[in-house]
Amino acid sequence: MSVNAQSTxxxxxxxxxxxxxxxxxxxMQGMIGHHAQxxxxxxxxxxxxxxxxxxxxAERIAVSQKDEIGIMQRWLTAHGEAGDTKQAxxxxxxxxxxxxxxxxxxxxxxxxxxxxxTTFDRLFLQYxxxxxxxxxxMVAELLRSPGAAQEPMVFQIMSDVDADQRAEIRRMKxxxxxxx
Amino acid sequence: MTRHCHDVxxxxxxxxxxxxxxxxxxxxxxxxxxAQDPRIGLRTGFQDAGEAIRNLExxxxxxxxxxxxxxxxxxxxxxxxxxxxxQKNLVFQGGxxxxxxxxxxxxxxxxxxxxxxxxxxxxxxxxxGRLLFMSVEDLAGRVDCGTQGVADTVSAxxxxxVRIFDISDIDNPKQVAAVQTCRGSHTHTLVTDPKDRSTVxxxxxxxxxxxxxxxxAGCNRAVDDANTSxxxxxxxxxxxxxxxxxxxxxxxxxxxxxxxxxAGLWKGGAHGDGTQNTGRTDQCHDITAYPEIGLAAGACxxxxxxxxxxxxxxxxxxxxxxxxxxxxxxxxxxxxxxTTVLFTDEWGGGTAPRCRSTDKPTWGANALFTLGADHKxxxxxxxxxxxxxxxxxxxxxxxxxxxxxxxxxIMAQAWYQGxxxxxxxxxxxxxxxxxxxxxxxxxxxxTLAGYWSTYWYNGYIIGSEIGRGLDIFALKPSxxxxxxxxxxAKLVKYDExxxxxxxxxxxPAAFPVARAYVDQLARKDALSDSRIAAINKSLxxxxxxxxxxxxxxxxxxxxxxxxxxTKSSDAPRxxxxxxVVRALSK
Numbered sequence: 116m117s118v119n120a121q122s123t124x125x126x127x128x129x130x131x132x133x134x135x136x137x138x139x140x141x142x143m144q145g146m147i148g149h150h151a152q153x154x155x156x157x158x159x160x161x162x163x164x165x166x167x168x169x170x171x172x173a174e175r176i177a178v179s180q181k182d183e184i185g186i187m188q189r190w191l192t193a194h195g196e197a198g199d200t201k202q203a204x205x206x207x208x209x210x211x212x213x214x215x216x217x218x219x220x221x222x223x224x225x226x227x228x229x230x231x232x233t234t235f236d237r238l239f240l241q242y243x244x245x246x247x248x249x250x251x252x253m254v255a256e257l258l259r260s261p262g263a264a265q266e267p268m269v270f271q272i273m274s275d276v277d278a279d280q281r282a283e284i285r286r287m288k289x290x291x292x293x294x295x
Numbered sequence: 296m297t298r299h300c301h302d303v304x305x306x307x308x309x310x311x312x313x314x315x316x317x318x319x320x321x322x323x324x325x326x327x328x329x330a331q332d333p334r335i336g337l338r339t340g341f342q343d344a345g346e347a348i349r350n351l352e353x354x355x356x357x358x359x360x361x362x363x364x365x366x367x368x369x370x371x372x373x374x375x376x377x378x379x380x381x382q383k384n385l386v387f388q389g390g391x392x393x394x395x396x397x398x399x400x401x402x403x404x405x406x407x408x409x410x411x412x413x414x415x416x417x418x419x420x421x422x423x424g425r426l427l428f429m430s431v432e433d434l435a436g437r438v439d440c441g442t443q444g445v446a447d448t449v450s451a452x453x454x455x456x457v458r459i460f461d462i463s464d465i466d467n468p469k470q471v472a473a474v475q476t477c478r479g480s481h482t483h484t485l486v487t488d489p490k491d492r493s494t495v496x497x498x499x500x501x502x503x504x505x506x507x508x509x510x511x512a513g514c515n516r517a518v519d520d521a522n523t524s525x526x527x528x529x530x531x532x533x534x535x536x537x538x539x540x541x542x543x544x545x546x547x548x549x550x551x552x553x554x555x556x557x558a559g560l561w562k563g564g565a566h567g568d569g570t571q572n573t574g575r576t577d578q579c580h581d582i583t584a585y586p587e588i589g590l591a592a593g594a595c596x597x598x599x600x601x602x603x604x605x606x607x608x609x610x611x612x613x614x615x616x617x618x619x620x621x622x623x624x625x626x627x628x629x630x631x632x633x634t635t636v637l638f639t640d641e642w643g644g645g646t647a648p649r650c651r652s653t654d655k656p657t658w659g660a661n662a663l664f665t666l667g668a669d670h671k672x673x674x675x676x677x678x679x680x681x682x683x684x685x686x687x688x689x690x691x692x693x694x695x696x697x698x699x700x701x702x703x704x705i706m707a708q709a710w711y712q713g714x715x716x717x718x719x720x721x722x723x724x725x726x727x728x729x730x731x732x733x734x735x736x737x738x739x740x741x742t743l744a745g746y747w748s749t750y751w752y753n754g755y756i757i758g759s760e761i762g763r764g765l766d767i768f769a770l771k772p773s774x775x776x777x778x779x780x781x782x783x784a785k786l787v788k789y790d791e792x793x794x795x796x797x798x799x800x801x802x803p804a805a806f807p808v809a810r811a812y813v814d815q816l817a818r819k820d821a822l823s824d825s826r827i828a829a830i831n832k833s834l835x836x837x838x839x840x841x842x843x844x845x846x847x848x849x850x851x852x853x854x855x856x857x858x859x860x861t862k863s864s865d866a867p868r869x870x871x872x873x874x875v876v877r878a879l880s881k
Contacts, residue, residue: 167568254504262445274503
């Protein structure tokens with residue numbers, strides 16, 4: 116194939132970043148709330164599980180999702196879309212987000228809080244797999260949205276979420292299979 | 296930078312974390328009795344940050360041009376500079392916004408020869424003859440290089456893969472081919488075939504999301520499918536006489552196990568208590584080829600691998616290693632002899648601060664492996680930037696290249712906002728820093744910047760600064776590196792350098808090369824002071840002489856050195872010196 120590519124020297128007028136879309140903003144805002152619930156779930160692990168692998172899984176999810184929440188908040192602020200992301204992280208707002216794919220219902224959260232030991236481990240893994248698969252659905256939805264994920268940071272976050280959560284789902288399925 | 300490092304990956308993203316600015320001021324307590332490292336506590340600033348330099352001279356700093364940075368947002372990913380490639384007097388600098396070619400004929404004042412806007416990700420470059428290769432990964436990449444992105448989710452306008460430009464008229468680059476791949480091209484590696492100079496190969500390292508098969512036939516997102524687009528690289532064959540015919544000729548399953556399971560290597564996860572979480576091996580982040588020894592080293596997320604590339608179209612894995620301290624295998628560098636391989640770990644993906652005093656010296660570091668004649672890699676040491684950086688500086692091991700000092704393995708390496716560290720890894724179990732340069736953070740809050748890569752090129756070290764521009768350094772003699780060793784390194788000249796395509800360094804028969812060996816023998820006390828003085832005297836006299844007088848003096852010196860070799864604690868180095876003296880005598 117032979118294509119004459121555009122050949123433009125950089126000009127001061129071209130410094131604006133590529134435009135983001137409403138779907139990008141919705142993805143970033145939604146993912147903050149989605150991650151926030153994952154943090155709430157992993158906070159239950161230390162008191163309820165006695166498995167080292169569960170603790171290390173929980174720590175890993177906590178670190179990566181806290182990092183990403185910070186990046187997404189910063190991106191929203193830099194793009195004038197900060198809105199109510201603080202509220203998105205508050206517990207009261209979770210109800211508004213249960214519509215997002217994979218989110219645990221209040222009843223599911225309660226049932227997770229009320230078990231321990233291997234019963235907790237099994238339920239936690241099942242729920243976190245459900246939760247992560249929801250995040251993959253959110254990524255797929257974003258990718259189906261015209262013009263989305265083209266702003267470089269949104270692309271990064273989307274790629275990161277997709278890769279991390281796919282890998283974690285595999286690991287969690289393996290852990291689940293090992294439970295007595 | 297990487298994308299798929301699991302918990303900490305990259306690129307960019309995590310870097311822009313909001314870090315409490317109070318933490319940015321954390322100082323590292325120097326050990327008792329040692330002066331504080333001057334790299335600690337440097338002033339923050341965009342173009343006026345504090346600087347610390349040792350055994351180097353900053354020859355020039357060229358800030359980014361207007362249009363190639365966002366003054367409202369210094370860390371804007373869309374304008375980050377990335378990797379470098381070199382040809383004659385030009386430095387090609389890749390980036391998210393496109394590529395720039397700098398004329399460094401006068402290293403004190405580089406001039407912008409060409410700026411070419413073409414977006415699509417980090418934009419790694421290679422150059423070969425009249426062809427310039429560019430990696431495109433992002434969803435916004437367009438076949439026509441347009442900056443408007445691609446509106447449709449499935450589109451013939453989208454381009455993810457490797458672009459090939461004809462730059463024979465650099466004022467008017469022509470895209471002669473654009474080879475599409477399923478995961479795009481995060482990085483790529485030019486691979487030459489010693490047996491066929493009419494063809495080059497491009498190994499494509501795709502780490503992005505797999506696209507729809509509706510957009511590119513055959514792409515398969517299912518991880519567990521035998522035809523998955525994960526767990527492979529692509530090999531593009533480029534006929535140099537007809538680059539428009541470049542095409543994928545192989546998608547080798549280089550992670551497969553003996554049973555043919557394509558996902559045969561590291562599955563992802565931790566290696567036990569207190570170990571790092573390491574990404575799953577379903578991709579290579581970067582591969583460094585060394586065709587003259589028939590090998591390539593792949594840094595492949597969860598593994599370091601060794602490839603036999605004697606048939607460049609069919610790379611074959613011959614060894615693989617894991618390291619419980621590695622989060623994300625990022626890049627590789629061979630020493631010149633091909634007996635040591637240095638792998639980097641991009642823990643945190645390049646956007647996170649991973650050089651703090653609280654970070655382990657074996658995490659986010661280089662791991663050094665010996666490479667035996669049996670083609671087995673064996674881990675023997677680590678090297679990490681020895682000066683602690685702040686929470687406001689993204690810092691981890693990144694790209695570098697060899698400095699061609701004969702008789703020693705020396706590398707100049709980028710550490711993002713940790714600056715550049717130059718170290719000797721001749722003994723891979725005990726690497727030693729010999730020079731450095733560092734700037735303070737670009738901003739109070741962690742903001743993407745620092746060196747993407749620092750590479751030796753024809754006597755200078757060129758640094759690609761992600762947020763600030765282009766820097767050029769020269770080495771200064773010190774207790775660690777003599778003027779003769781620097782002179783010898785400067786004798787090695789190339790018309791073209793692509794750092795991920797290593798070529799065998801060969802030194803000319805020249806007096807600085809001989810003197811470099813003598814200086815090394817003196818530094819190591821491998822010969823007596825009186826012999827060192829006598830050898831230097833002989834070399835000086837021979838250099839001033841000519842014709843048969845010079846020949847006679849050098850022949851005599853060579854025979855004396857043969858006796859020295861029998862007494863020296865470093866006989867191989869004396870023999871290397873003898874070889875140079877003999878060659879000089881011819």
